[in-house]
Structures are given as C-alpha cells and as structure tokens.
Amino acid sequence: MKKFSVRTRVYSGVGSLEYLSRFKNRKVWIVCDEFLASSTMFERLQGLLSDNEVTVYSNITSDPDITVIAKGIESLWAAKPNIIIGFGGGSAIDAAKAIRFIIERNESLNLDCCIAIPTTSGTGSEVTSATVISDNKRGIKYPIFHPDIFPDIAILDPELVLTVPPHITANTGMDVLTHAIEAYVSSESNEFSDALAEKAVWNVFQYLEGAFKNSECIVRRTKMHNASSMAGMAFSQAGLGLNHAIAHQLGGQFKLPHGLSNAILLPHVIRHNAKDAKTRKRYAKLAKHCLIASKSTNDITATNQLILHINQLARKLKINMSLRRHGISESALRQKLPDIIAATHNDSTIATNPAPTNDNDIKRILEAAL
Known part of the structure; x- marks a missing residue:
C-alpha cells in the first residue's frame, strides 16, 4: 500500500506575497538571516504585515546549528506568536520548521499557522516534512522527517528570486x-x-x-x-x-x-x-x-x-x-x-x-x- 498526502496549501505566481495582507492584529514571528532582514524584500514583507505585531529572529546562518535552533526556541517562546514565518532559503525555512516542531513537542502554542516563503528555488523546504539541523562540533547534519514538520502555507512568489546571483x-x-x-x-x-x-x-x-x-x-x-x-x-x-x-x-x-x-x-x-x-x-x-x-x-x-x-x-x-x-x-x-x-x-x-x-x-x- 502506498500513501500520498499534501499538507501544505500553496499560493504561487507573481504577487502571491500579497496573501499576507489579510492578517490583522496578530503576533507574527519571522525567521530569516541578517542579510534578508535589511533587504528591500523584507521591507515589502513588513509593509504587508504592518497591521500586526512583528518580531524578527535574524540569527540564521547557513546550515543552522543546534545552538541557533536553541536560541530560536528562546526567541519564539518570548514572542508567543500566532503566526510563524520562515523567510529565505532552505536554512531559514528549515530553522523555522525545526523550532516550531521542537517546541510543540513540549509546549502548547496558540498558533494560527506556519508560513514558508522561499527566496531561492532549491530546497523545496516550504512543502516538505523534512528539516535539517547541523552539529558543527561533530561535523554532522541531521535530517528529520515528521508529518508535523510540514508548513501550513507556502507562498511561491517568483519576484522574490529575481535577484538571486x-x-x-x-x-x-x-x-x-x-x-x-x-x-x-x-x-x-x-x-x-x-x-x-x-x-x-x-x-x-x-x-x-x-x-x-x-x-x-x-x-x-x-x-x-x-x-x-x-x-x-x-x-x-x-x-x-x-x-x-x-x-x-x-x-x-x-x-x-x-x-x-x-x-x-x-x-x-x-x-x-x-x-x-x-x-x-x-x-x-x-x-x-x-x-x-x-x-x-x-x-x-x-x-x-x-x-x-x-x-x-x-x-x-x-x-x-x-x-x-x-x-x-x-x-x-x-x-x-x-x-x-x-x-x-x-x-x-x-x-x-x-x-x-x-x-x-x-x-x-x-x-x-x-
């Protein structure tokens, strides 16, 4: 017997980022890297979320380490958001998914949804049940698969990848x-x-x-x-x-x-x-x-x-x-x-x-x- 299920709702095409404008009076927690946090793309993201209370965790590095995830858990717990957004490449989205997954194993969050917004066309992390966490001390990457890792929503706006080198x-x-x-x-x-x-x-x-x-x-x-x-x-x-x-x-x-x-x-x-x-x-x-x-x-x-x-x-x-x-x-x-x-x-x-x-x-x- 084979099984197939699609857990993530996908919005795609030019202008699909506008979907975020429907959120009002929510607590939004955004995971990204420092470069994206100071970019014009992030300004556009913030503009669409201007009617919400936004907290940013921008400590994401390439291949996020266990320590990055641990600090992210602290940031999320302090923010107590209704909405989580992973914004960036696979590292940012994987980190957002991992942090949500780990904390929900132990605590109940009042989450409306977890949204993944890729700014590269590669990992597919926005629609997968996988996340990868690195242990830099041991030089090992740990891929984790679980149905609860799927984001609820993925936004595929090609305008976000036009400047990728x-x-x-x-x-x-x-x-x-x-x-x-x-x-x-x-x-x-x-x-x-x-x-x-x-x-x-x-x-x-x-x-x-x-x-x-x-x-x-x-x-x-x-x-x-x-x-x-x-x-x-x-x-x-x-x-x-x-x-x-x-x-x-x-x-x-x-x-x-x-x-x-x-x-x-x-x-x-x-x-x-x-x-x-x-x-x-x-x-x-x-x-x-x-x-x-x-x-x-x-x-x-x-x-x-x-x-x-x-x-x-x-x-x-x-x-x-x-x-x-x-x-x-x-x-x-x-x-x-x-x-x-x-x-x-x-x-x-x-x-x-x-x-x-x-x-x-x-x-x-x-x-x-x-």
Missing part, C-alpha cells in the same frame, strides 16, 4: 534536479510522486540554464520556483537516497554548499544505482520522458545519456564537477572517509535508496567525485 541559481537548481531524480527512483516512489518528479526534472532541463543566464526572466524564474516545490513534494512523499546521504556529510565535514555537493555526486550515484537493473530502467524511463533518449534506446544507453545531459548542464552553469576544485584534497578526504562512510549509513535519507550500498561503494563514489 547566478552561482546560487545554479547550485539550487541542481539541488532541485537531485531531489526529483532521487524521488523518482526511490524505493518508495509511486505514481503521484512520479508525476511531480517528472515535471520538476522537465522544468529544470528546460528552464534552469535560461534562469542562470537571464536572472530577471520572470517566466523561467516561475518555472524553476515551481519545480523546486514539486520536487520537494515528490521527495517528501517518496524519500531521497544515497546522493543526499553523502552530500550531507560533505556539507558537515567540509562546509561544501548543499546544492553543489548534490551536483558533483549525482552522475556517480546514478552510475552506482544503475547497476541494479530495475533502477536502471527507471533512469532510462526518465531520460526518455525528458526526450534525452529515444523510445527505442536500451536502458544502459539511455541512462548514460541522462548522465551526459546532467554533466553538460553543469558545464553550462559553470559548475566544476570536481571536489578538488572546491578545496577538498585527496588527503583530507581520506582522513575523513571513515566518519563520512559511517555517517552516510546512519543518514535517514539512505533508507529509500533503490540499490544496496556498502562501504566500498561510498568510497568509490567519493573517489570518482574527486
């Missing part, structure tokens, strides 16, 4: 692609998650390069913003896999940006998983759906064409697909390898990887990615 557009776009592909071949995939994953992959292949080259194209930005959420919905239902399990460790150990980690690993993880005939058939089906391979192409060739297409896209996005070029030496990787392998096996995302994976498989993937 090209390299972030590239990294977050490849994160979308990885989410969708992993969900598609996941051991828990179903027809509903497949439909979302297929559309997300199609949008990435059709529109990411254009959004990278012309950041202010509202059509391409809209397509990528929607793709991010569709991929998020897909993996929230179907799960992820080995790609994310290793990427979390590269982020935790070497501070490599998450989308970049996923991009570098993706071709190598596909090669590993495609050793399994059933999984290889899934990759081939996706390649044919996206018109990368013809319908008559055999599964091995179609899968190789998918890998080639991913590498070609990465080159067009000026992503260097080598860990060495991003400051990770062979000696540094070798030193951290036992910890990375152990943490990869313990990462919750590996549970739905479609092919069995042992220590040597992880080692070979990382060596190939160097």
Whole structure:
C-alpha cells in the first residue's frame, strides 16, 4: 500500500506575497538571516504585515546549528506568536520548521499557522516534512522527517528570486534536479510522486540554464520556483537516497554548499544505482520522458545519456564537477572517509535508496567525485 498526502496549501505566481495582507492584529514571528532582514524584500514583507505585531529572529546562518535552533526556541517562546514565518532559503525555512516542531513537542502554542516563503528555488523546504539541523562540533547534519514538520502555507512568489546571483541559481537548481531524480527512483516512489518528479526534472532541463543566464526572466524564474516545490513534494512523499546521504556529510565535514555537493555526486550515484537493473530502467524511463533518449534506446544507453545531459548542464552553469576544485584534497578526504562512510549509513535519507550500498561503494563514489 502506498500513501500520498499534501499538507501544505500553496499560493504561487507573481504577487502571491500579497496573501499576507489579510492578517490583522496578530503576533507574527519571522525567521530569516541578517542579510534578508535589511533587504528591500523584507521591507515589502513588513509593509504587508504592518497591521500586526512583528518580531524578527535574524540569527540564521547557513546550515543552522543546534545552538541557533536553541536560541530560536528562546526567541519564539518570548514572542508567543500566532503566526510563524520562515523567510529565505532552505536554512531559514528549515530553522523555522525545526523550532516550531521542537517546541510543540513540549509546549502548547496558540498558533494560527506556519508560513514558508522561499527566496531561492532549491530546497523545496516550504512543502516538505523534512528539516535539517547541523552539529558543527561533530561535523554532522541531521535530517528529520515528521508529518508535523510540514508548513501550513507556502507562498511561491517568483519576484522574490529575481535577484538571486547566478552561482546560487545554479547550485539550487541542481539541488532541485537531485531531489526529483532521487524521488523518482526511490524505493518508495509511486505514481503521484512520479508525476511531480517528472515535471520538476522537465522544468529544470528546460528552464534552469535560461534562469542562470537571464536572472530577471520572470517566466523561467516561475518555472524553476515551481519545480523546486514539486520536487520537494515528490521527495517528501517518496524519500531521497544515497546522493543526499553523502552530500550531507560533505556539507558537515567540509562546509561544501548543499546544492553543489548534490551536483558533483549525482552522475556517480546514478552510475552506482544503475547497476541494479530495475533502477536502471527507471533512469532510462526518465531520460526518455525528458526526450534525452529515444523510445527505442536500451536502458544502459539511455541512462548514460541522462548522465551526459546532467554533466553538460553543469558545464553550462559553470559548475566544476570536481571536489578538488572546491578545496577538498585527496588527503583530507581520506582522513575523513571513515566518519563520512559511517555517517552516510546512519543518514535517514539512505533508507529509500533503490540499490544496496556498502562501504566500498561510498568510497568509490567519493573517489570518482574527486
């Protein structure tokens, strides 16, 4: 038996941020980073909430640490809001979700809703039951999945991503692609998650390069913003896999940006998983759906064409697909390898990887990615 549910109400399109103007006389607690807190986007957000009492927690850093979450819990408890808003990239939204989830395990909040407003097109966190918390002392990222982590509302306004720099557009776009592909071949995939994953992959292949080259194209930005959420919905239902399990460790150990980690690993993880005939058939089906391979192409060739297409896209996005070029030496990787392998096996995302994976498989993937 398969299960599929959509817990988050989504408002999308140009001007969808105006939804916030309906709130009056509420206590609103906003989670964001310091950069966004001083931006014109935040001024627009505050303007729409001018009839409310607003408190801001802007201590969010990239890959929020346990201490950031703990301080956020103190801030939320002092504010006692009716509405929580996570505003920013995946780090801000993940932090808002984690803080709400943790405090509601122990205390009753008089919350009307939790709203997620992404300002990047990548994590899909605004529609998922997942949050990731880092432990910087141990160099580990902890992905947590629970139905109560879903935001109540997601607002997908593409005007908020028009100023995202090209390299972030590239990294977050490849994160979308990885989410969708992993969900598609996941051991828990179903027809509903497949439909979302297929559309997300199609949008990435059709529109990411254009959004990278012309950041202010509202059509391409809209397509990528929607793709991010569709991929998020897909993996929230179907799960992820080995790609994310290793990427979390590269982020935790070497501070490599998450989308970049996923991009570098993706071709190598596909090669590993495609050793399994059933999984290889899934990759081939996706390649044919996206018109990368013809319908008559055999599964091995179609899968190789998918890998080639991913590498070609990465080159067009000026992503260097080598860990060495991003400051990770062979000696540094070798030193951290036992910890990375152990943490990869313990990462919750590996549970739905479609092919069995042992220590040597992880080692070979990382060596190939160097």
